[in-house]
């Protein structure tokens with residue numbers, strides 16, 4: 001048994017299909033000076049065909065899993081338009097009279113070696129993209145066929161040295177039980193896509209195997225823990241088959257709760273809404289019984305393209321979303337760009353600390369022209385259902401007022417143009433900066449609702465960069481400082497009579513649920529796959545019991561004590577009489 005990296009949850013048991021490397025023999029010949037133009041034509045034709053193929057794959061993936069995953073191919077298209085990459089290829093043809101295939105291969109090797117030398121996971125992933133695009137171009141220049149996977153076979157576990165997104169998009173999910181890669185990390189594009197397809201995956205098996213895996217070897221992999229076993233014993237196969245069956249049954253069972261109202265045993269309702277970043281994700285959320293959308297991360301609409309989206313384009317998306325919600329609320333967060341979320345087509349200033357920099361509402365208030373376009377689109381969509389606006393990264397009352405002034409201007413314009421909208425549209429704020437927590441009592445008079453963004457609030461309060469692996473153990477939602485902050489925001493909201501929601505990832509932790517019940521949180525906004533596990537727990541909870549936990553939690557002095565207390569409470573509540581599983 002070996003321990004690799006868990007990259008996509010789930011258990012796979014099946015025979016290996018080992019994918020050979022994507023390599024070809026290259027022509028060993030030089031070109032005549034007079035044939036240079038012809039060689040360039042061949043190169044451009046190869047590029048054109050590669051682009052068409054990549055665009056087709058992008059469309060297929062967009063339809064299958066959504067625009068966020070499909071945007072991976074924009075990076076591939078960009079490489080084929082990258083002047084540095086293209087100059088390198090053209091230079092080799094022009095100065096060394098090498099054929100286009102050899103020039104492309106040498107350019108790939110040059111950039112891949114350069115990126116691989118950098119001790120930077122991101123650049124290593126880019127090297128994989130270049131290899132992938134370069135190989136596609138080579139394939140067209142050589143007229144070689146695509147490497148294909150067995151079609152008329154039993155489902156298999158794909159074993160591959162490294163897997164590119166364009167190889168993954170050709171897989172038929174029903175044939176691929178699981179994936180094992182020798183190199184790569186769970187943050188790679190392929191891992192993101194495997195998760196979107198729901199294919200279990202382990203990565204980074206290289207150097208851990210006693211001998212190479214061969215096609216036909218029986219494998220078991222656990223995409224959660226990263227466990228990989230070649231040639232398992234019959235007992236092990238039986239054990240993992242049972243685990244797999246249980247996992248699938250659990251998921252299916254949970255689906256039965258999608259339509260059940262989310263109310264505790266003693267009658268307290270808690271709205272379970274969804275966090276989405278695309279219409280595709282909305283479908284998944286609705287399938288899991290989401291009661292509205294508590295956070296639409298609109299920056300992804302701005303990312304998957306080459307220019308700012310127009311008012312019309314945005315309006316279409318927001319209108320479609322609210323219509324699909326059939327009367328439930330859609331909270332549209334205005335653009336939260338900056339930090340780790342950049343736009344390819346808009347150059348942000350170089351910043352020492354981008355998370356503390358020119359981002360979110362700060363950007364919108366500086367670029368009021370763009371802000372107003374978004375607000376107009378949201379306002380227009382409000383004519384079709386319950387749409388609300390949410391401003392990100394608020395730190396002061398002035399920001400809320402200034403944003404509301406732009407909103408008022410957008411309303412005046414639409415009114416003058418005779419365009420219908422809800423004039424009493426609600427505008428709330430994200431509470432995700434410690435300053436906003438400290439003045440929550442004042443902000444509660446300016447905002448229609450609060451949504452606590454614990455992802456950022458934790459990083460700012462504990463001074464722990466949410467992207468930095470070295471200190472990820474310090475990123476602690478159960479830190480007494482965080483629990484106290486959430487309590488004080490909830491109290492400020494209650495005192496002024498405005499709703500208070502939680503939309504950070506902590507909302508999906510079932511052990512934290514009693515805290516929300518005891519604090520009177522009105523709504524949790526969760527990623528689609530977290531909705532049903534939280535609802536299952538909610539249906540077995542008593543709000544009255546939760547208050548007991550809260551007293552204990554606020555006496556804890558350390559994160560560890562608080563976390564352990566919440567875990568224990570969860571385990572005991574599950575065994576308590578009367579807390580029968582709602583599914584049986």
Ligand code: PEP
Pocket residue numbers: 295297336432452453454455456457503504505
């Ligand atoms: C948050 O900060 O908690 C949040 C929900 O927003 P994002 O993760 O998009 O920053």
Ligand code: MG
Pocket residue numbers: 432453455456
């Ligand atoms: Mg945030």
